[in-house]
Amino acid sequence: MTDEANAEPGDDGAGWQPEPYVLPRIAAVNNLADALFGKGLSEEASEALARAAVQPEDMRRKLADVNNLRVQGGTLHIVETRLWSAAVVPHPANPREYGRRSYALGGASAALRILPVPESAPGNGPELQIRVPHPNDLTQRLDDAKERLVKENPLDDDIAAEGVLQPLMVVPMTVSYERAPNRPPTLLITADGSSRISSVHELLGYRPSLIAYDLANDLRKFRREINRWIRLVQKQGWASLSAAEQGKVRALTVPARVVVGFAPDTRAGVRFHTAVRNFIGLTHIRPPRPYSSAVESEAKGDAVLDSLAESTRSRHARITPQEKRWFAGVITEQEVIDEGFSPHQDVRAAEIIRTVLGGGTGTARRVNEGIRSLTAQQRPKREDRVDIAVELILRPVRTARNDVPPYVRPRRAVLQRAYRLPEIEELPADVLLEGAPDGGRSLEELRDAALKEAAEGLGAGGRLGLAQTELAVKATYYMVTADTMALQTEGSGAARAEDSRSAVGVLRAMLSRQRGVNQAYEVVRAGRLGRPLYEVAEDGTPICTADGQYRELTDALVRHTYNGEALTEAVAGLPAARARWATVTKSVDNLRQAVSVMESVPAYEGGDSLIKREGWDPPEIEKARRYLDKVSRTLADWADLYHVQNNDQGQGSEAMNILDM
Incomplete structure (x- = not known):
């Protein structure tokens, strides 16, 4: 094989x-x-x-x-x-x-x-x-x-x-x-x-x-x-x-x-x-020796922060020296608390987004000045400003996961696309509604304000309201940085795909509905607690699958739920079978992990493995093996049947991979 x-x-x-x-x-x-x-x-x-x-x-x-x-x-x-x-x-x-x-x-x-x-x-x-x-x-x-x-x-x-x-x-x-x-x-x-x-x-x-x-x-x-x-x-x-x-x-x-x-x-x-x-x-x-795009955005980010923190004769500084250090990621978590900033990464992300992208043309001019000071680029685009904001946001993430490029690269790309949401430019230039050092609303109050905007029809075929936009920015951070990404890009070459909407389109559809607002609130709440992201129902309560587990929030699930169709769990056919197969493979993985954990139990504190020294009760082992043998034979029968059914099309060997365990 x-x-x-x-x-x-x-x-x-x-x-x-x-x-x-x-x-x-x-x-x-x-x-x-x-x-x-x-x-x-x-x-x-x-x-x-x-x-x-x-x-x-x-x-x-x-x-x-x-x-x-x-x-x-x-x-x-x-x-x-x-x-x-x-x-x-x-x-x-x-x-x-x-x-x-x-x-x-x-x-x-x-x-x-x-x-x-x-x-x-x-x-x-x-x-x-x-x-x-x-x-x-x-x-x-x-x-x-x-x-x-x-x-x-x-x-x-x-x-x-x-x-x-x-x-x-x-x-x-x-x-x-x-x-x-x-x-x-x-x-x-x-x-x-x-x-x-x-x-x-x-x-x-x-x-x-x-x-x-x-x-x-x-x-x-x-x-x-x-x-x-x-x-x-x-x-x-x-x-x-x-x-x-x-x-x-x-x-x-x-x-x-x-x-x-x-x-x-x-x-x-x-x-x-x-x-x-x-x-x-x-x-x-004879090529130039360019920076990578990420390094370019990093360098531009520091130049932009310098521009925002400097005052001139005609204007005050846009951010304080302490905010500059917070945005730059050069202060410790304890210093964040001592300075009165929020410890939550989504609040920092939203503050950076508001500061670099919000506030209308006045902010854009300040940011563009910082870009020009480093690149001599005469007309920086909004996309340039978005890339800079994203790179600043990702600094703590990259520090923790810099040795895993496949983790960082796709998340950078999705954040860059999601934060092109046009409504971001309308975020107020002063403080945010939630998470501000000097008070402001609670997360629950932000949710309620967004629910009111959704009930008034904001976002349905038009632009989101301020509370919806702020909640979208914060939820996006966790939906993208979670191990299982719950928001991805539309990809390339997919004009005829079932759902080729951009991340912006998905966010707008999500936040324009009551269920989507509750979902975004739950994403932020769970993200701040370091918990996995799960799907919620219309009233915000978690949804359980047929096997009693919470349903993990994924990009496919988000796109399906917020595309105008009612999401129902498949009970027949290939979709239902695939859902049950996912449960089977997860159970196999859980069994492997359980065996490994049991094998690691020491005979005494600091000693060798108890199992490797003394083994385990044969009757109990035999009982477990009988169950496993029965399951193994069942899976083998399924694989043989699949091979017979697909042999004429020459697809058997390729399709078998799903059953090779």
Whole structure:
């Protein structure tokens, strides 16, 4: 049995969960191909790009307003979208391998010689072409490049947890042969990002040559390959996938900057392949040494706090020196109490949000001054201010969990999106309603004020009231930072998903209803006590599942509850069975933990394990084993039946993973 088969469903417990993908309609693919052909791409390149698009309609709309990327000698016209990973291959003449290449003039054999550098395709389109002696030469070259990149720059662990984060620069390239009757394929290569796409292929078990010479020439096989992963998620559900399967689904698509046009500078006369080479050089040979985005936001955060704490002739300081230290996270928990600040992290988060994002244009100008002092950015966007506020909020969280990047990264992303709630700008610039050092309302009074706003219709198809907004900000902190995230992003490439609403949309729907206000109140109350987050009913009382346990609050549950539909617990069919299966697997985990705890009981204080020294009563052991054997045989029968029922579709071995324990 493989390691993948031995992996437990969802045993990584963290990472990006993409929204369910769907296979595009053929009509949408054809429409995109026609639009690309109209932009000046060849018919072959248009077809290759169209079938590679995860969302053809979205990419076709973006063709009307492409982005311009200046490179030495001209301007590349690009469209940002998502592509199926099974349609993209690494650059076959990757410059990363300079220094290890074997040249003919030095006596290298034909099998070891490098491929020629791609040149501009005939015409003025944004396409490359490469001439190789025989298809076998390209096959070997693509597979060798992938293996070397995976070995020297392994990224598969990060991609398995979070998917590919930074977009690949993708360019169409036609292959021609010196001696072969084969129809030359048109490939989509990575002008930048060959290491990333190689790690993606490593996760999915693809050879680039398979993509170039098998999937590229058979649309039906290409779509069938993608659809098998889509169907796996649909049949088993995300939570039931093994960690390895979740990693593969995260790698199923990649963000991409697709080059769809090129405008050379009039005087330079640079051809397209030179412009692509110049881009690669700027990216890898003489790149700047930038901060990471998190470090940038950290540095900007300190600059913003300086600006807010400084007074001028025309205005007073926006925050006190003590508040600056509190926001910066440089004081201890005891100093927080001594200074009269709230010990609750959600109150600190809400104060930072109000100070950096609330207060209207006056606050925005002060914050922008701090950003400009560090970056010379003339027109900082609201998104920049949100990212800064989030990074300040996360400082204590990162200190505690900085050694777990898969924990921090998705939570940063969700907070950045959730705190783009437009109503935040209307939060008062003075004190908050609840948690202020000089009194203010209690949490219960904040809840009651939000309930009154919801009863008046605020938030229902419009904007939330002040109390609803404040409660949303505070609840969001715990919903995002909890081990089981109860609020996530809408993901990428999910326009047709069942629920592709943004975090802002989910929050607004939640806080506009009585049940949602009570849920947000319970989230804050439980979060402050360090307790798990559970679902509540209309009156705010916890809801129990069929087995008598409180129902844990999850993103899927929140989205389902606050999308206008009444949530009822399934009693029949696959949804009900999946709910009961979750109870079974949880019970197995509890049993494992109980055995481990019992085994750790010492024979005497400080001594060795009692069980390992003396064992346990055989009749009691035999009774427990009979129960376990019966359960084991039952599960084995279920697995055999599943295998028989799904054997004709060839899905048995994949679907069995949920039952391998």
